[in-house]
Amino acid sequence: xxxxxxxxxxxxxxxxxxxxxxxxxxxxxxxxxxxxxxxxxxxxxxxxxxxxxxxxxxxxxxxxxxxxxxxxxxxxxxxxxxxxxxxxxxxxxxxxxxxxxxxxxxxxxxx
Amino acid sequence: xxxxxxxxxxxxxxxxxxxxxxxxxxxxxxxxxxxxxxxxxxxxxxxxxxxxxxxxxxxxxxxxxxxxxxxxxxxxxxxxxxxxxxxxxxxxxxxxxxxxxxxxxxxxxxxxxx
Numbered sequence: 001x002x003x004x005x006x007x008x009x010x011x012x013x014x015x016x017x018x019x020x021x022x023x024x025x026x027x028x029x030x031x032x033x034x035x036x037x038x039x040x041x042x043x044x045x046x047x048x049x050x051x052x053x054x055x056x057x058x059x060x061x062x063x064x065x066x067x068x069x070x071x072x073x074x075x076x077x078x079x080x081x082x083x084x085x086x087x088x089x090x091x092x093x094x095x096x097x098x099x100x101x102x103x104x105x106x107x108x109x110x111x
Numbered sequence: 112x113x114x115x116x117x118x119x120x121x122x123x124x125x126x127x128x129x130x131x132x133x134x135x136x137x138x139x140x141x142x143x144x145x146x147x148x149x150x151x152x153x154x155x156x157x158x159x160x161x162x163x164x165x166x167x168x169x170x171x172x173x174x175x176x177x178x179x180x181x182x183x184x185x186x187x188x189x190x191x192x193x194x195x196x197x198x199x200x201x202x203x204x205x206x207x208x209x210x211x212x213x214x215x216x217x218x219x220x221x222x223x224x225x
Contacts, residue, residue, distance in 0.1 A: 032211035043201055043216035088153050092210040097167040099210050101153030
């Protein structure tokens, strides 16, 4: 059973600090990874996608991928209360026939 | 442009009944995928359709079926409902149906099975 694992949290971070969210995956052949944000009662929306080893930055968000360690992370700099949400890590399996979501990490930014 | 639309928004059924959920993708998108999200869990992939053909299937029983129409809208059918089928059902659309492209999610259908 291919899996994407996340710490469910909640992760509490003070406003203005860096929030670090982590994810591991079991399918060594997976190539494409995504971070989705889901506000309570809303549907997921894509924040970042990453396909190669290393870092990818977009505004306050940085995604990191380490295929050797089968590890994906998301850093949120200068955290804002509006960043409080559940963050879903997802990966495409090696057969490219399905996308697998983790259970999500609940992030809370405290003022 | 309208986003992904799903209907109905809420549904209450009893065990053993059948249900049909509907989804219209973003204009210009040819792929629709379906997900089941139980409270506190991430979405679980059910099906993906592209140009009316099934492209992928998750680990769900045969009670779950879907189809895509020539206008790219889609229906998800669930037969012989079980209590455990109670969940938020999300539809997502994408342009080309490759799994490494951005998904645009609808607001979902909340299904309660009593």
